Amino acid sequence: MRLAEERSVIRKLDQNGLALLVVRVLLGGYFVYMGVSKVRDPVEFLKLIRLYEMMPESPAVFMNASAIVVPWLEIIAGSALVLGLFAGGAAATIATMLTVFTPAIFLRALAIRASEGTGFFDIAFDCGCGSGVVIIWKKLLENALLLLAAILLMLSRSRRFCLDRVLDGRRTRSTYCRACGYGLCDGVDGVCATCRDSAQVAAGAAEPAG
Amino acid sequence: MPAWKRTVSEVAILGVAGLVLGFSFNELRGSGTIKPFKNYFDKGPISPPPAPRSESGASMGTAREAIQPPTADSVTAEASEHRQHGFGEIKLADLAELLNDPSTRAGLNVFVDARKQDLYDEGHIPGAVRCDPYDTDACIDDVLNSALAADKVVVYCGGGECEDSIFMCRELNAAGVDYGALYLYTGGWSEWTRAGNPVEVISGE
Numbered sequence: 001m002r003l004a005e006e007r008s009v010i011r012k013l014d015q016n017g018l019a020l021l022v023v024r025v026l027l028g029g030y031f032v033y034m035g036v037s038k039v040r041d042p043v044e045f046l047k048l049i050r051l052y053e054m055m056p057e058s059p060a061v062f063m064n065a066s067a068i069v070v071p072w073l074e075i076i077a078g079s080a081l082v083l084g085l086f087a088g089g090a091a092a093t094i095a096t097m098l099t100v101f102t103p104a105i106f107l108r109a110l111a112i113r114a115s116e117g118t119g120f121f122d123i124a125f126d127c128g129c130g131s132g133v134v135i136i137w138k139k140l141l142e143n144a145l146l147l148l149a150a151i152l153l154m155l156s157r158s159r160r161f162c163l164d165r166v167l168d169g170r171r172t173r174s175t176y177c178r179a180c181g182y183g184l185c186d187g188v189d190g191v192c193a194t195c196r197d198s199a200q201v202a203a204g205a206a207e208p209a210g
Numbered sequence: 211m212p213a214w215k216r217t218v219s220e221v222a223i224l225g226v227a228g229l230v231l232g233f234s235f236n237e238l239r240g241s242g243t244i245k246p247f248k249n250y251f252d253k254g255p256i257s258p259p260p261a262p263r264s265e266s267g268a269s270m271g272t273a274r275e276a277i278q279p280p281t282a283d284s285v286t287a288e289a290s291e292h293r294q295h296g297f298g299e300i301k302l303a304d305l306a307e308l309l310n311d312p313s314t315r316a317g318l319n320v321f322v323d324a325r326k327q328d329l330y331d332e333g334h335i336p337g338a339v340r341c342d343p344y345d346t347d348a349c350i351d352d353v354l355n356s357a358l359a360a361d362k363v364v365v366y367c368g369g370g371e372c373e374d375s376i377f378m379c380r381e382l383n384a385a386g387v388d389y390g391a392l393y394l395y396t397g398g399w400s401e402w403t404r405a406g407n408p409v410e411v412i413s414g415e
Contacts, residue, residue, distance in 0.1 A: 057249060060249035073232070077224055
C-alpha cells in the first residue's frame with residue numbers, strides 16, 4: 001500500500017513534468033556552461049586530459065579527439081536536454097560521461113593522496129571539468145548528484161515541456177499518450193492503456209448513477 | 211519503437227553531432243586548433259649530439275661558476291621527471307648573467323617564452339619572444355629567424371610543473387634549431403620574478 005503510494009507520488013511528479021523541466025534545465029544548462037568553458041581553450045583541456053593518464057600519448061589521436069569532441073558533446077547534450085529534444089538520449093549521454101569522468105577524478109585524487117600524502121578532503125586540483133581548481137570531494141559529491149539527476153531523466157518517460165513531444169506528435173501521433181504525456185500509447189486512440197482503463201472505469205462507475 | 215532502442219539511437223545521433231561539430235569547429239577556429247594526429251607531448255630531442263651534456267649548463271662558459279645548487283623544493287619527483295627531457299638546462303644565475311652578456315645584445319642569444327599570450331603581455335624576460343608550443347604555426351617563423359643563427363636559445367615557461375618549455379624545445383629542434391644551442395630554463399617565470407630579476411611588460415597602448 002505504502003509502496004504504491006510512493007510510486008504514485010513519483011508518477012505524479014513525472015506526469016506533472018514541472019520538476020523534470022527544472023532538473024532538465026539545470027542539468028542541461030550546467031553541461032552547456034562547462035562545455036563552452038572547455039571549447040574556449042581546448043589546448044588547456046587537452047593538457048588536463050593527459051594528466052589522468054587514461055589514454056595513451058601515442059598514438060595521440062585518441063586524446064586529441066577527446067579534447068576536440070567532448071566539450072561539444074557536452075554542449076549538444078546539454079542543449080538537447082534543455083530543449084527536450086532527444087531528451088532520453090541526452091540524459092543517457094550525460095549519464096555516460098559522468099560515469100566515465102567521476103571514477104577518473106576519484107582515481108586521480110587517490111593517486112595524489114598516495115604520492116603527496118595529502119588528506120583526501122584537502123585534495124584540490126583542476127579536474128578539467130571547466131570550473132578550474134576545485135576541492136575534489138565536493139566535486140565528486142556534485143557529480144554523484146548530477147548522475148542521479150541524469151538517471152532520473154533517462155528513466156522518465158514523461159515528455160511534457162519537451163520538443164520531443166511536438167515532433168513525435170507530428171511524426172507518428174502515437175508515441176506518447178496525449179492524455180497524460182507519460183505512457184506510450186498503442187496508436188488506437190492516442191492514449192495509453194492506463195488512461196484508457198481509467199476512462200473505462202470512470203465510465204463504468206458513472207453508469208449506475210446515471 | 212521500444213524505449214531503449216529509441217534512447218540508443220538518440221545517443222548515436224548526439225554522438226555523431228558532437229563529432230561533426232567538434233571537428234568542424236576545430237578546423238574553422240582561428241587559434242587554439244588541435245591537430246588530431248599530432249603528439250603535443252613528445253619529449254626529448256629529435257637529434258641529440260653524440261655526447262650528453264651535464265644538466266647544469268656545463269657549456270655555458272664563464273657562467274659556469276654562477277651555477278646555483280638546487281634548492282630543497284626543487285628536488286621533487288616532478289623535478290626529476292622534468293629532467294627526463296634530454297635537453298641542456300640553464301640555471302637562474304647563468305641566465306641572469308647571459309642576459310647582460312654583450313653577445314645577447316649582439317643577437318647571439320635568444321630567449322623564448324612558451325607561456326600564453328596574456329601572461330607574456332603581463333611580463334616576460336627582457337627581449338624574449340613568445341611562441342606557443344601548441345600553436346607553433348603562428349610564431350615559429352619569427353623565432354626561427356633569430357634562433358637559427360643564435361649560439362644559445364633559452365626556452366622557459368611558468369616554472370614548477372610546467373612542461374611547455376620542453377615541448378617548445380622539441381618543436382624548435384624539429385624545425386632545425388641545433389640541439390646544442392637549445393637550453394631549458396626549468397626554474398621558469400616563477401623563479402625569475404621571485405629572484406627580483408628585470409622584466410619587460412607589453413604596454414596596453
